[in-house]
Amino acid sequence: MALLVGVGGGPGSAGASGAAVAAAVESVASSEYGRVVASVIGTVNDWAIAEDAVQDALARALYRWKQEGVPTNPAAWVTTVARRRAIDLVRHEQAERRALSRLDFEIVPDAEESVSDLGFPRGDERLQLIFTACHPALTLEARAALTLRTVLNVSVDDLATLFAVTADAMQKRLVRARAKIKHAGIPYRVPDSSQMAARSESVCEVLSGLFTIAYADPTGRAQAAEEAIRLARVCCQLLPTDSTERLEFEGLLALLLLQHSRRAARTSEDGQAVQFELQDRALWVQDEVAEGLYVLDTALKRAAYAKVAGGRQLVRAAIAAEYVRPLQSDGIDHERIADIYEVLEQLDQSPFVTLNRAIAVANAGRVEDALGLVDTIAVALRGHHLHAAVRGDLLRRLHRTEEAAIEFRAAADAAPSDRERHTYLSQVALLGPDAAHAHT
Amino acid sequence: MRYVLFICNDPTGEPYNAEQDNVAEWVATLQASGSYVLGDRLRPVEDATTVRVRSGERIVADGPFTESREWIAGFDIVEADDLDTAIAIAAGHPMARFGLVEVRPVWPF
Numbered sequence: 001m002a003l004l005v006g007v008g009g010g011p012g013s014a015g016a017s018g019a020a021v022a023a024a025v026e027s028v029a030s031s032e033y034g035r036v037v038a039s040v041i042g043t044v045n046d047w048a049i050a051e052d053a054v055q056d057a058l059a060r061a062l063y064r065w066k067q068e069g070v071p072t073n074p075a076a077w078v079t080t081v082a083r084r085r086a087i088d089l090v091r092h093e094q095a096e097r098r099a100l101s102r103l104d105f106e107i108v109p110d111a112e113e114s115v116s117d118l119g120f121p122r123g124d125e126r127l128q129l130i131f132t133a134c135h136p137a138l139t140l141e142a143r144a145a146l147t148l149r150t151v152l153n154v155s156v157d158d159l160a161t162l163f164a165v166t167a168d169a170m171q172k173r174l175v176r177a178r179a180k181i182k183h184a185g186i187p188y189r190v191p192d193s194s195q196m197a198a199r200s201e202s203v204c205e206v207l208s209g210l211f212t213i214a215y216a217d218p219t220g221r222a223q224a225a226e227e228a229i230r231l232a233r234v235c236c237q238l239l240p241t242d243s244t245e246r247l248e249f250e251g252l253l254a255l256l257l258l259q260h261s262r263r264a265a266r267t268s269e270d271g272q273a274v275q276f277e278l279q280d281r282a283l284w285v286q287d288e289v290a291e292g293l294y295v296l297d298t299a300l301k302r303a304a305y306a307k308v309a310g311g312r313q314l315v316r317a318a319i320a321a322e323y324v325r326p327l328q329s330d331g332i333d334h335e336r337i338a339d340i341y342e343v344l345e346q347l348d349q350s351p352f353v354t355l356n357r358a359i360a361v362a363n364a365g366r367v368e369d370a371l372g373l374v375d376t377i378a379v380a381l382r383g384h385h386l387h388a389a390v391r392g393d394l395l396r397r398l399h400r401t402e403e404a405a406i407e408f409r410a411a412a413d414a415a416p417s418d419r420e421r422h423t424y425l426s427q428v429a430l431l432g433p434d435a436a437h438a439h440t
Numbered sequence: 441m442r443y444v445l446f447i448c449n450d451p452t453g454e455p456y457n458a459e460q461d462n463v464a465e466w467v468a469t470l471q472a473s474g475s476y477v478l479g480d481r482l483r484p485v486e487d488a489t490t491v492r493v494r495s496g497e498r499i500v501a502d503g504p505f506t507e508s509r510e511w512i513a514g515f516d517i518v519e520a521d522d523l524d525t526a527i528a529i530a531a532g533h534p535m536a537r538f539g540l541v542e543v544r545p546v547w548p549f
Contacts, residue, residue, distance in 0.1 A: 184523050185521075185545055186522065186523045187522035
């Protein structure tokens with residue numbers, strides 16, 4: 001076959017080495033997954049079958065490419081094979097249903113035509129995937145999980161960790177969401193401009209969630225961050241220039257760029273989180289900082305011109321920019337940041353907003369006030385490692401060392417990862433020998 | 441697809457305003473577009489009777505099957521291309537403001 005590229009074999013030998021095949025399959029499974037699934041859903045309009053078919057095609061690729069070589073366009077190969085498999089599965093299901101009910105009430109439109117279309121999906125069908133997965137008829141948790149699972153092939157185990165549920169519960173959530181799309185007739189398309197408004201907020205939340213995966217694990221999932229940024233950018237382009245929704249997507253894009261630009265500086269060589277003030281600014285990606293600030297400032301100007309108040313994402317980006325703008329970290333205006341957090345609290349009742357405001361208030365030198373704020377959300381965030389960690393830090397600043405040690409230890413106990421646990425325990429150690437023996 | 445819209449009352453809804461209760465207009469628009477199948481009001485829950493058969497024994501009770509502050513006041517069956525269209529139709533029903541509308545896809549045998 002002319003399209004095949006032999007890897008590692010001599011002339012006439014089309015086979016590829018096991019390592020080369022594994023790498024090619026892994027590349028499709030990680031970076032092209034969403035586009036492949038989007039394309040197959042476009043053909044069969046069934047999320048569960050499409051995803052099964054893509055997994056099946058990836059498994060076949062492992063076997064076939066070893067014999068035939070890796071095709072020039074691996075993603076197109078997987079798409080074609082998955083599409084055929086999906087059509088088989090749909091036919092099989094329909095035959096079963098007909099046998100049961102003798103009613104032929106569902107037809108796959110243009111399935112045959114789609115098979116002959118060997119090319120890779122045109123445009124960005126992932127946007128279709130995202131807006132459908134983010135339909136408000138699904139729960140917020142289901143939307144986020146389904147988008148990450150379907151667009152980025154994030155594993156069920158990783159999703160379970162991210163959403164703090166068991167793998168079993170996550171699997172059930174995904175099954176339910178796919179079934180509802182099918183049974184309730186949630187359309188597979190990007191909503192028109194009249195519905196874009198209502199739907200975009202949900203997409204913003206999902207993209208933030210996607211970015212959080214990368215943020216929580218800077219070593220493993222940089223790609224998730226880049227996908228979130230890319231998708232935020234596409235959403236910006238899609239929305240009318242004068243819409244308030246577009247301002248929100250621009251806020252989100254700016255926020256993600258500003259956070260992502262600091263990825264290399266956020267973690268030390270031994271994998272520990274580095275506090276913002278101690279980060280090496282030379283490691284920031286200046287192009288991304290500049291773009292983030294440009295996108296934000298343009299959006300803020302347009303918001304001011306149109307006399308509209310910014311939404312959550314725009315306000316969050318404004319806060320992120322306050323940290324990044326000054327050339328030195330001692331130039332940061334923490335009072336101003338605390339003020340912007342107060343604006344954000346009006347838009348977002350999450351206790352984490354208050355927790356962040358408390359940090360800003362403490363950084364502005366009002367540590368007692370900050371402690372008061374943290375205590376107002378003690379019930380809402382009971383047992384959360386971040387609440388304990390922030391409280392520990394405030395107590396440390398007030399030289400209430402023993403209480404601080406107790407909080408840091410509670411944070412370590414509740415920490416979701418070893419990396420964070422280690423960071424909290426080292427805080428206890430830094431408090432000195434007396435604190436190390438403090439107990440509840 | 442075919443959807444049943446359960447028209448319910450809901451204490452959290454906007455206060456009832458007879459002038460805005462333009463349900464006849466809503467039905468007429470749907471009939472004109474060919475999406476309307478069937479619909480009616482239902483007598484209040486005071487007139488409901490619940491029937492169960494347990495171990496072969498028929499148990500008949502006064503009232504609705506569930507105690508709730510929201511109850512079904514009517515139903516409409518509509519044809520819609522997809523859920524978005526069904527939601528748009530439901531949102532146009534006056535009771536979406538005064539109460540709520542539950543949109544349920546029909547599950548054909």
